[in-house]
Amino acid sequence: xxxxxxxxxxxxxxxxxxxxxxxxxxxxxxxxxxxxxxxxxxxxxxxxxxxxxxxxxxxxxxxxxxxxxxxxxxxxxxxxxxxxxxxxxxxx
Amino acid sequence: xxxxxxxxxxxxxxxxxxxxxxxxxxxxxxxxxxxxxxxxxxxxxxxxxxxxxxxxxxxxxxxxxxxxxxxxxxxxxxxxxxxxxxxxxxxxxxxxxxxxxxxxxxxxxxxxxxxxxxxxxxxxxxxxxxxxxxxxxxxxxxxxxxxxxxxxxxxxxxxxxxxxxxxxxxxxxxxxxxxxxxxxxxxxxxxxxxxxxxxxxxxxxxxxxxxxxxxxxxxxxxxxxxxxxxxxxxxxxxxxxxxxxxxxx
Numbered sequence: 147x148x149x150x151x152x153x154x155x156x157x158x159x160x161x162x163x164x165x166x167x168x169x170x171x172x173x174x175x176x177x178x179x180x181x182x183x184x185x186x187x188x189x190x191x192x193x194x195x196x197x198x199x200x201x202x203x204x205x206x207x208x209x210x211x212x213x214x215x216x217x218x219x220x221x222x223x224x225x226x227x228x229x230x231x232x233x234x235x236x237x238x
Numbered sequence: 239x240x241x242x243x244x245x246x247x248x249x250x251x252x253x254x255x256x257x258x259x260x261x262x263x264x265x266x267x268x269x270x271x272x273x274x275x276x277x278x279x280x281x282x283x284x285x286x287x288x289x290x291x292x293x294x295x296x297x298x299x300x301x302x303x304x305x306x307x308x309x310x311x312x313x314x315x316x317x318x319x320x321x322x323x324x325x326x327x328x329x330x331x332x333x334x335x336x337x338x339x340x341x342x343x344x345x346x347x348x349x350x351x352x353x354x355x356x357x358x359x360x361x362x363x364x365x366x367x368x369x370x371x372x373x374x375x376x377x378x379x380x381x382x383x384x385x386x387x388x389x390x391x392x393x394x395x396x397x398x399x400x401x402x403x404x405x406x407x408x409x410x411x412x413x414x415x416x417x418x419x420x421x422x423x424x425x426x427x428x429x430x431x432x433x434x435x436x437x438x439x440x441x442x443x444x445x446x447x448x449x450x451x452x453x454x455x456x457x458x459x460x461x462x463x464x465x466x467x468x469x470x471x472x473x474x475x476x477x478x479x480x481x482x483x484x485x486x487x
Contacts, residue, residue, distance in 0.1 A: 165467075166468075184467070189411060
């Protein structure tokens with residue numbers, strides 16, 4: 147994992163800690179956001195809003211959101227956006 | 239021998255259940271229709287929901303012939319006036335019937351399949367039960383807020399499906415968003431002892447002592463600063479903690 151990916155991971159984790167008060171120890175890539183972290187479909191809406199705010203991007207209409215199941219999927223999704231050249235803010 | 243007894247007992251229970259339903263439901267409809275003529279829509283609906291409650295009470299307290307006993311305990315120390323949002327864990331198919339223990343006018347938040355059941359689906363629809371899977375969240379929210387404003391309490395099983403065991407599943411959060419909007423007191427309901435009445439995937443009714451314990455309600459000032467996610471997990475923890483402490487005794 148390169149430095150930029152580490153930053154993305156850290157910022158995604160911050161969203162879960164700040165918005166959902168989830169213990170950092172639970173934030174592992176394999177954690178299922180529904181089963182292990184306890185989010186439901188309405189929480190996902192809040193999560194998307196929080197990620198948009200954190201990274202200063204619009205992701206609400208992205209079809210790839212439907213396939214997200216784990217925290218690792220979220221990391222990969224945000225990293226993919228970065229690779230695609232989205233105007234992604236990765237500095238605090 | 240034990241299996242033969244359980245099968246015989248279960249068959250007897252379902253026979254009584256069937257006969258009682260055939261007699262009570264038409265009488266209930268007639269009674270409510272008559273009430274509607276003289277008391278108006280709101281009062282008639284209240285009578286209808288109370289009648290459903292009486293129906294459920296007979297099923298859980300009388301039809302089991304003493305082999306399944308329900309112990310209801312209200313641990314509320316504060317204001318008991320409705321409406322409440324009752325949040326219960328979900329172990330077995332008997333859970334919706336166990337809610338007849340609550341002495342309030344209530345509707346239940348249910349999944350899609352109860353609405354498809356003959357008779358019960360009609361009752362649920364007429365009584366204004368909320369289909370959480372079919373209704374868009376805004377419609378669900380709107381109906382729930384209206385019911386609470388009328389003094390109708392709402393019963394919800396946020397796990398969404400029977401756990402079939404003593405392990406609780408994660409909670410869905412729709413009703414907790416309604417709570418945050420309305421400030422309605424949230425009363426956790428702990429259901430214990432019913433995981434085999436009947437067991438998931440079975441129709442066998444096993445004798446049991448079922449406990450329906452209503453905990454002291456969370457009031458608005460205790461949770462209004464919580465996020466919906468935090469609130470649902472807090473209530474879940476209250477139920478899980480109480481059950482864990484009670485079932486080891």
